[in-house]
Amino acid sequence: MNNTLRELAEKERLPLVKLRDGIGKGTIVVLKHKDNQNACAIGTGCYTKVNMNLGVSFSSPLELELQKLRACEELGTDTVMDLSTKDTVRTLKTMLEHAKVPTGTVPIYGCLDAGEEEFLKAIEKHVKAGASFITVHAAITRTGAGLAIRRRITKIVSRGGAILAKYMEDNKKENPLYTNISYIIGMMKDSGCAMSVGDALRPGCLADAMDKAMLLEMRVQAEIVDKCRMQKVPVFCEGPGHMPFDRIAECMRLQKKVQKGAPYYVLGPLVTDVALGYDHINAAIGATAAAIAGVDFLCGLTPSEHYALPTLEDVRQGIIAFKIAAHAADVVKKPQAMKRDNEMSRARFKLDWKAQEKLAITGFKLPCELGLKDSAPCSMCLSLCPMNIIGKMQKKKERKLWKVRANPNL
Amino acid sequence: MNNTLRELAEKERLPLVKLRDGIGKGTIVVLKHKDNQNACAIGTGCYTKVNMNLGVSFSSPLELELQKLRACEELGTDTVMDLSTKDTVRTLKTMLEHAKVPTGTVPIYGCLDAGEEEFLKAIEKHVKAGASFITVHAAITRTGAGLAIRRRITKIVSRGGAILAKYMEDNKKENPLYTNISYIIGMMKDSGCAMSVGDALRPGCLADAMDKAMLLEMRVQAEIVDKCRMQKVPVFCEGPGHMPFDRIAECMRLQKKVQKGAPYYVLGPLVTDVALGYDHINAAIGATAAAIAGVDFLCGLTPSEHYALPTLEDVRQGIIAFKIAAHAADVVKKPQAMKRDNEMSRARFKLDWKAQEKLAITGFKLPCELGLKDSAPCSMCLSLCPMNIIGKMQKKKERKLWKVRANPNL
Known part of the structure; x- marks a missing residue:
């Protein structure tokens, strides 16, 4: 682990002692x-x-999800989550085998209408399979679920949350992940698997944001953070x-305070509800503000959020939007990023197109048919290209200066 | 004008007296x-x-630009600018004839290597042609241009700015739009054409932002605002x-103070330099933050910013990203927007797909091949759809409640 830590400190441009200290305090995982x-x-x-969600479902085969995984890795995702809804353990194992980045999972997606035992069994299986982190929706309680269902427009929008709310309603019992949290933590101890405390009551629309249900769950998450630590x-x-948008910074700071500096992993946030078909842009806006306000880990989403399982191209668009958000935040948070x-x-000023392509974080390739030539302007401005006009002015001035210096009689 | 004002007040959900007052003070144009x-x-x-830039150039014919105009209008642009670089007056007239929204222009794009007279003539022609607003790059001075060229990475990135910097350098004279500003204002008086005081020294990269050149120009703009008023x-x-990102709010507040509440019209701002091919997303992030901090008017940009004149599809993508930014800001600024x-x-909670399509501000149509059916979940979650699970739970509960009420013996 020591070598790994040294490499990590290097990668994060953090002094080793700070990284160690952060891990010790739990502000870094x-x-x-x-x-x-x-x-x-x-x-x-x-x-x-940045994380991107993948996962086979009734409508998406494993081969396609592996293609998405490769696309994410090429575009520089930091982690992926396998959110498969069938054959969850087997798929997770395949994903772990192929993934070049840490891979998380939500063990209970196979547990609709399951009993307490099955929930715990599912978690155990995913931990044993070697997941890098698992989402445990232990912070949704009967009170929280009740508040959300009674008072909200979109009630509960987390799949894990809905599964557990149904369990609680059908069995008139408390959330089994909450009541068994010590057992779950014990099971995870020494496995190296990190716990991502789920937000089953995350607001599914602007109107539901920062409401009682959400804030209650945030406090229950804090309890679980303490127990894990x-x-x-x-x-x-x-x-x-x-x-x-204007609640984002407030929310992020509250989380850091209530949850004692635990890393924060957010889905978006989306800053409007009406961007159907373009929610990756919508979410990238909120994600930038969130990351600057202290969020450490962004879960990307794609253009097809809210209406379909993403296609390969959707996943590409999503990860690019979130790479932009994360980098725009890092420019502010980590001066080296700039x-x-x-x-x-x-x-750009030199009109060096090849270098621009290389430096882009978007993986974007300039279309050949544009016929871009080094030192020549693009079709946007042509002869009015300011880079070109000013560049030539400078060169002329330099030539004059050179002549003056070369001939003292001038 | 009185009828127009009443309609405008209605459209803006502002009391008529506030609109009138704002116009009087110059905080509304x-x-x-x-x-x-x-x-x-x-x-x-x-x-x-939101504004979108159009304009024929050496590489784009008028018919294509008119198609772009229609696309912008369909997607709800509030204004367009005709940034044609050839036949500028004739094209402007055609645009004005077709445009269903106010149309601005930059008169001096035909003036590379022109003399003082030609600059003023060009402005006069565009005002007389009936432009709704014109950009006048009167705030770039020799000092400002010198600062930018000596100290910046990307020097000057405004086309108008480069044209004027070249004029000043070639002729060793001050900016003719600055020295003739009273004449220009006199020419515009009573024409109904508004002046958009250009920012020829806008920063073209993060490193150049908020530098001396930019702040000097901001003060010169303020002088011109006073003269116009x-x-x-x-x-x-x-x-x-x-x-x-973290300088945006500061900049916007400074502008409102220095320029005494004059409306602010920004291009982006872009929050990173490395989002090649996706600068519409990059800029929409900054635009949201800017609009919330007080910016009134956003100039959209497209995925092809920095490398090509936008295609029709690029323009569509750009306007959509900026409609999202503007709406996300309005949700914060104008409670009615939510x-x-x-x-x-x-x-969304009712899984009413047709209504979702209608309410989207993106003009997005749900693909038929998805086979989305009302009240049925989408391919993202299928049987794990939280809306569906919670919706059914609620209905079951209601049925029970209804039975209890119907039969007092139960």
């Missing part, structure tokens, strides 16, 4: 990866990380969701 | 449109407006550009 070649540090002081199980928390922007700007 | 059917109010208290010429100012989000959320 390291997500494991096979042999830890690509372990990933998440938390205060680290670069903002006591058992030295790495832990972080999940967050919203949908939220008006080096790349400055290099790009120099390439 | 009304952009004219043929017969004023679609005049557009911009400024404090109004909804955030004295002559009752409606005036607003243009702003950045590229800017780290009504649409709430309706969408209700439709």
Whole structure:
């Protein structure tokens, strides 16, 4: 682990002692990866990380999900989550085998209408299969679910949350993940698997944001963070969701305070409900603000959020939007991050198109048919290209200066 | 004008007296449109407006630009600018004839290597042609241009700015638009054409943001605002550009203070330099933050910013990203704006797909091949759809309650 830590500190541009200290205090969590070649540090002081959700379902075969995995990795995702809804253990194992990044999972997606035993069994299986982190929806209680269902427009929008709300309603019992949390933590101890405390009550629309149900769940998450830390199980928390832009910073700061600096992992947040078909842009807006306000880990979403399982291209668009959000935040949070922007700007002024392509974080390739030539302007401005006009002015001035220097009689 | 004002107040959900007051003080500017059917109010208290740039160039024919115009209007652009670089007056007239929204222009794009007279002539022609607003790059001075060229990575990135910097350098003279500003204002007086004071020195990369050149130009813009107001010429100012996310609010508040509440019209701002191919997303992130901090008018940009004149599809993508940004800001600035989000959320909970399509601000149509059926979940979650699970739970409960009420013996 020591070597890994040194490498991680290097990657995060953090002094080793700070990384160690963060891990000790729980403000940084390291997500494991096979042999830890690509372990990933998440938390205060680290670069903002991006996750993308994958997973076979009744409508998407494994081969397609593996293609999505490769696309995510090419575009620089930091982690993936396998949210398969069938054959969950087998698929997770395949994903773990192929993934070059830490891989998380939500064990209870196979547990609709299951009993207490099955919930716990599912979690155990996913931990044993080697998941880097698992979402445990232990913070939704009967009170919280009741508040959400009675008072909200979109009630509960988490799949895990809905499964557990139904269990609680059908059995008139408390959430079995909440009542068995110590058992679950014990099961995870020493496995290296981190716990992502789910936010089953994340707001599903602007109107539901920052309501009683959400804030209650945030406090229950904090309890679980304490319990995990006591058992030295790495832990972080999940967050919203949908939220008006001006509440984002407030929410993120509240989380850090209530949950004592635990890393925060948010889905978006989306800053409007009416961006159907373009929710990756919508969410990237909120994600940037959230990351700057202290969020450590962004869960990307795709253009098809709210209406379909994403296609391969949807996943690509989603990860690109979130890479932009994370980088825009890092420019503010980690001064070193701006080096790349400055290099790009120099390439831009020189009209060095190849360098621009290389420096882009979007994997974008300039279309050949544009016929872009180095030092020549693009079709946007042509002869009015300011870079070209000013560049030539400068060169002329330099030539004059050179002549003056070369001939003292001038 | 009185009828127009009443309609505008209604459209902006502003009391008529507030609109009148804003216009009087210059914190609101009304952009004219043929017969004023679609005049557009911009400024404090109004909804955030979006502009899209169009314009024929050496590489894009008029017919294509008219198609782009129609696409923008269908997607709800509030204004367009005709940035043609050839046949500028003739094209402007055609655009004005076709446009259903106020249309602005930059008169000096035909003036590379022109003399003082030609600059002024060009402006006069565009005002007389009936432009709703014109950009006048009067705030770039020799000092400002010198600062930008000596100290910045990307120097000057405004086409108008480069044309004027070259004029100043070649002729060793001050900016003719600056020295002739009173003449220009006099020419515009009573024409109904508003002045958009250009920001020829807007930062073209993060590193150049909020530098001396930019702040100097902001102060010169303020001088021009004063002069316009004295002559009752409606005036607003243009702003950045590229800017780290955490400087945006600061910049916007500074502008409102320095320029005494003049409406602010920004291009982006882009929050990173490395999002090549996806700068519409990049800019929408900054635009949302800017609009919430007080910006009134957003100039959209497209995926092809920095490398090509946008295609029709690029323009569509750009306007959609900016409609999202403007709406996300309005949700915060104008409480009424959230009504649409709430309706969408209700439709979402009911799995009412047709209503969702109608309420989207993106013009997005749900693909038929998805076979979405009302009250049935989508391929994302299928049987795990939380809306479906919770919806059914609620119905079951209601049925029980109904039975209890119907039979008092139960």
